[in-house]
Amino acid sequence: MGEPVTQFLVNFWNSPVGKIAIVTMDNGRDYKKPNVFSEAALMSLNQAIDQVLAESDVKGLMLTGKPHIFAAGADLTQVPFVTTFEQGYQIGKNGHTIMKRLMDLPFPTLAAYNGVALGGGLEIGLYCNYRTVAKSVPAMGFPECFIGLIPGWGGCTLATKLIGPEKALELIVFNALNQNRMINGPKAYEMGLADRLFDGAEFFDESLQFLVNIIAGKEKVERQAPKTTNLKTVVSKAKAFVDSKVHGAAPAPYRAIELVEGAVKWDIDQGFEEENKALGDLVKSRQCKCSIYAFDLVNRYAKKVKGIPDVKPKPVKKVGIIGAGLMASQLAQVFIYRLGVPVVMKDIKQEFVDKGVAYVRGEFQKMVEKGRMPEARARHLSSLVEGTLSYDDFADCDFVIEAVFERMDIKKQVFAEVEAVVSPECILATNTSSLSVTEMGSDLKHPQRVVGFHFFNPVAVLPLVEVIKTPQTDDQTLATAFDLAKKLKKTGVLVKDAPAFLVNRLLTKMLSDCLTMVDEGADFIQVDEALLALGMPMAPFDLLALVGFPVAYHVCETLNRAFGPERFPVNANFKKLIDAGISSIYVPGSKVKKVNPEVAKLWEKKGDKEFHPDEIRDRVLHNLAREIDLILEEKVVDSSRDVDLAMIMGAGWPFFMGGITMYLDMAGITPKVLQKVFFSF
Secondary structure, eight states: OOOOOOEEEEEEEEETTEEEEEEEEEOSSOTTSOOOBOHHHHHHHHHHHHHHHTSTTEEEEEEEESTTEEEOOBOGGGGGGOOSHHHHHHHHHHHHHHHHHHHTOSSOEEEEEOSEEETHHHHHHHTSSEEEEETTOOOEEOOGGGGTOOOTTTHHHHHHHHHOHHHHHIIIIIHHHTTSOOBOHHHHHHHTSOSEEEOSTTHHHHHHHHHHHHHHTSOOOOOOOOOOTTHHHHHHHHHHHHHHHHTTOOHHHHHHHHHHHHHTTSOHHHHHHHHHHHHHHHTTSHHHHHHHHHHHHHHTGGGSOTTOOSSOOOOOOOEEEEOOSHHHHHHHHHHHHHHOOOEEEEOSSHHHHHHHHHHHHHHHHHHHHTTSSOHHHHHHHHTTEEEESOGGGGTTOSEEEEOOOSOHHHHHHHHHHHHTTSOTTOEEEEOOSSSOHHHHTTTSSOGGGEEEEEEOSSTTTOOEEEEEEOTTOOHHHHHHHHHHHHHTTOEEEEEESOTTTTHHHHHHHHHHHHHHHHHHTOOHHHHHHHHHTTTOSSOHHHHHHHHOHHHHHHHHHHHHHHHOTTTSOOOHHHHHHHHTTOOOSBOTTOSSOOBOHHHHHHOOOSOOOOOOHHHHHHHHHHHHHHHHHHHHHTTSSSOHHHHHHHHHHHHOOOGGGTSHHHHHHHTTHHHHHHSSOSOOO
16 A cells, blocks of 8 residues: 555635635545655645636635644655666656746646645645645655755755855755754744734634735735855855765755855756655665655654553652662753653762752753743652652652662662562663673562663663563563553663674674774774764764763673674773773863873773774674674564664664664675675565
């Protein structure tokens, strides 16, 4: 079953100024299934325009969407089947040709953005003479660069001519590469995308009246000419931003910058032709196909998580957190913010507790200062966090999660202490990054209520939670964990209780290879730059500093014990840095990346091998392919799609790389190393 076809339905209204054509986009489904534009939808638009032109006395046209939805752009389900430049070019040309008929109509046209308008949905409104937008519209934008494309149905050309290159690049490039950020209705009006901003309740009537007034000459729309004198500076800034995000590895945002820059001097037809060529090049690219796959993973596959028991989850009305360090404090803040329930944090010293509570309240205050929350709500949420030195305050908790030091004896001790206080129904969760959840609950009276609930740092940013099931974990505990993840606005992925679970196992494999190559003679900066050139969001040794040297070393020790030194060697030089209290390979705060002199002094090279960047990339990627194959053989997760989803959402693996297994297949690494592929299409 494909996407339902969006129809352009025409009705006529005899207004005081004459006949008005009202064209409504509707795919026959509710707002949960937005309008999208397939080839059949474009044909429906063509027919709708023919129907309007067949009437001799039409004075104006208003285009709008079904309730809550304007349109969500092109139907992406066919993109994976586009394999040639000519096919991509024709997709662009068809869209331009048909939508431009709106622009060529012999009477005033108005697009009434009544709801979500993305990609082609935002573009089609730009062909109209005028635009209105509802205050209630939650999301408008151009996500194309996020998925390996450009706004190729007029977006680059028409947005630039309407609002200028700086604002166009904000919409098309900056927002797309900032986690696909959207704007709302009021912001769209402020940017100049719409001529009027109306309340949702009266939006349709007021938009129609606005068009009538334009036809009658009672309303005049005055627009300031967009600023283009700073074009060179604007373009340079955009290129530098894209470099920092994709490091030259994804062509789409660079192509978008070229199109916006060109649109300043090109006429509309030339702009459209250049967009056609760009689509021809990009739709068939590996980056686009990987991005569409990743987009589908995050937006569809992630919503149908496998392994969730069909039982009713327990209600969670109070949460206990063992620990008050940075990770524990982040957990407390997200539990309070998303669930709105009391949270009690316990630690062994009052100063630790006070610091944790202050962190949580400080985060809510920052949200007030940024305009994301009213002061009254911040005060209420801040009142929900409590610090304690006694487990007695956990007695009425429904869910307790530990975030203490990564030592099995400590974790088993705190679980035993909390079990003596809480009810037998209270779920005990661990945020361990690598230790056995099964062993952690082995001495408890009720091991069936123990589950792994592993977040990633920073908790507020990364949306993954690895939900780790032990052989004893019962169905209700597991169902409650997944329900909590959903309520926390996180994506839960079911993971077997295996050493370091999934994401940390793969990241540790990559980092251990990087450290070994430095031992053999490579330079730290050379290794980082070689892997950044793939388009990774963060260089390996920068990631190491973010994770924390002791945590990374501890995970490596866990994997070394489990799988042996050949796969996961414990690096002696790295241990020396930890013992010396060093926390970064590089000089902190330096504008130019420089290796910390203390690191250089302590690191004893075992060889002087010269590495080519391709050799560095090959070693890391080949070993990742082998490790993923072993992970899938061990049934750590259900499928390669779970590996990809987890790496995208827990490690920031770029969309245009499509998740790690898709990238390894598309780049030819899996066939070379394993003589097979992870996917069969």
